[in-house]
Amino acid sequence: MIKHHYKNLIIGFGKGGKTLAAYFASQQEEVAIIEKSNRMYGGTCINIGCIPSKSLITNADAGTPYKTSHEIKENLVTDLRKKNYKKLADTHYATIIDGEASFISPKKVKVQMAQQEVILTADRIFINTGASPSIPDIKGIDGKNIYNSTTLMDIRERPEHLTIIGGGFIGLEFADMFLKFGSKVTLLESAAVFLPHEDRDVADAIHGHLVKNGLQLIAEATVVQFDTQTNQTIVTYKKDHLEESFPTDAVLIATGRTPETKGLNLEAAGIATDERGYIKVNDRLQTTAENIWALGDVNGSPQFTYISLDDFRIIKNQLSAGPYNSTDKRLLYPTAVFLSLPYARIGLNEKTATEKGLHFKTFRIKAAGIPKAAILQQKDGILKAIVDIPTGKILGCTLFCAEAHELINIVQLAINNALSYKTLRDNIYTHPSMAESFNDLFSE
Ligand SMILES: Cc1cc2nc3c(=O)[nH]c(=O)nc-3n(C[C@H](O)[C@H](O)[C@H](O)COP(=O)(O)OP(=O)(O)OC[C@H]3O[C@@H](n4cnc5c(N)ncnc54)[C@H](O)[C@@H]3O)c2cc1C
Numbered sequence: 001m002i003k004h005h006y007k008n009l010i011i012g013f014g015k016g017g018k019t020l021a022a023y024f025a026s027q028q029e030e031v032a033i034i035e036k037s038n039r040m041y042g043g044t045c046i047n048i049g050c051i052p053s054k055s056l057i058t059n060a061d062a063g064t065p066y067k068t069s070h071e072i073k074e075n076l077v078t079d080l081r082k083k084n085y086k087k088l089a090d091t092h093y094a095t096i097i098d099g100e101a102s103f104i105s106p107k108k109v110k111v112q113m114a115q116q117e118v119i120l121t122a123d124r125i126f127i128n129t130g131a132s133p134s135i136p137d138i139k140g141i142d143g144k145n146i147y148n149s150t151t152l153m154d155i156r157e158r159p160e161h162l163t164i165i166g167g168g169f170i171g172l173e174f175a176d177m178f179l180k181f182g183s184k185v186t187l188l189e190s191a192a193v194f195l196p197h198e199d200r201d202v203a204d205a206i207h208g209h210l211v212k213n214g215l216q217l218i219a220e221a222t223v224v225q226f227d228t229q230t231n232q233t234i235v236t237y238k239k240d241h242l243e244e245s246f247p248t249d250a251v252l253i254a255t256g257r258t259p260e261t262k263g264l265n266l267e268a269a270g271i272a273t274d275e276r277g278y279i280k281v282n283d284r285l286q287t288t289a290e291n292i293w294a295l296g297d298v299n300g301s302p303q304f305t306y307i308s309l310d311d312f313r314i315i316k317n318q319l320s321a322g323p324y325n326s327t328d329k330r331l332l333y334p335t336a337v338f339l340s341l342p343y344a345r346i347g348l349n350e351k352t353a354t355e356k357g358l359h360f361k362t363f364r365i366k367a368a369g370i371p372k373a374a375i376l377q378q379k380d381g382i383l384k385a386i387v388d389i390p391t392g393k394i395l396g397c398t399l400f401c402a403e404a405h406e407l408i409n410i411v412q413l414a415i416n417n418a419l420s421y422k423t424l425r426d427n428i429y430t431h432p433s434m435a436e437s438f439n440d441l442f443s444e
């Protein structure tokens, strides 16, 4: 039964929000969580983000045909969604409200449900509404064969030729995945160089690997229009002042994600947003309105599930007088792009260390010399680490090799505990493993 007043109200069933709701329930504190879609319990990550995409990627790696992979992914997501729902629904202190929330005032929220509208008040409100695909203003973009990451993962038939707009996280992961499923993939990226933030040797290695797998990459391209005809779409783009066109079966728009704030009527609560529409928060994740916090993608922090979870930790610590109560206390965290050879990053690379004028040393090895890489038949790749010469501390690491997404967590522990690079160099690792490559990577 829905009450009219709650101590804690969470808008959006995302990673941070659901974890916060479970925390309140565990403390025997009343909490209501509002979710606008019954296909989104558990949020982006489990329904339309990390989990379904990595399920498809894993099955593509294993050579499972697309249709079967799609079914496996659907079953997994359905199962996780149910579990996420049940985990909160089964607690005595949490109430799940199906509907779309918008503010009436700082303490009053309207929820538009299927059959009715309810007005709720709350002492504390937490906004966890996430982000959604940003759609560039390109002629013909609403055509029938044009998808975003969510709608593309819904299709049951693999496109013969997929064209991807945007070479960021989603663009690269989907390009590599559909290549493995057997599609022809063309990727158009507006930036002048491939992976502009990476060191050139790493970017070239990743580029070479993708091209070897069949990717056609067109950098510095401006898409001018999509002309959708029955089963195909003609993509027209401009490069070097010349216009070119080609037909494709499907287009994926992967040009970033924008905050999900449109329907929230934030002005009514006095909640300010920045110029990109993200909710402005301070280091304690408090919005400009008293007793209203924002966590996850919607507050403009890096868009990763583990950052939304960490936002939860920060809020939990505030509410329980714990020490980890500010984003200023957040240490370095890694990122990983899940390609057939994953690439993972933490901290500085040569480019950024040079820009900062640091006195550093670069350690670099090729994956080809790592026994486990040979066993895995994944000898492409490069491993790099940046070490501060005066202190011996690791400033950053970029790994493009098998199991990079796991290895980077070891480097993170070393960095965040201020260990010398010699600790990783001299450690005894299991053999044969990718981790033992740190013995060689950090050797002079
Ligand atoms: C294809 C893809 C792959 C990704 N892969 C990874 C990955 O491998 N690793 C990683 O760390 N991150 C990945 N991400 C990013 C990650 O999914 C997000 O950063 C994370 O899920 C954000 O969680 P959140 O807590 O901000 O909110 P979300 O999980 O986005 O949840 C927000 C919820 O709020 C609901 N909502 C919105 N507005 C309202 C409203 N007005 N009223 C009620 N409910 C509302 C939404 O329906 C949604 O369920 C990926 C994203 C995508 C799209």
Ligand SMILES: NC(=O)c1ccc[n+]([C@@H]2O[C@H](COP(=O)([O-])OP(=O)(O)OC[C@H]3O[C@@H](n4cnc5c(N)ncnc54)[C@H](O)[C@@H]3O)[C@@H](O)[C@H]2O)c1
Binding pocket: 136, 165, 166, 167, 168, 169, 170, 171, 173, 188, 189, 190, 191, 221, 222, 223, 254, 255, 256, 257, 302, 303, 304, 335, 336, 337, 338
């Ligand atoms: N493995 C992971 O952790 C993972 C995986 C997928 C998504 N994500 C998260 O989701 C977010 C969104 O992913 P994304 O790939 O959509 O965004 P992104 O910001 O990572 O990349 C967008 C890319 O599109 C390009 N672009 C923008 N407009 C363009 C245009 N008109 N034409 C051609 N190229 C254009 C940009 O230059 C950029 O390279 C990521 O930033 C990341 O935080 C994480």
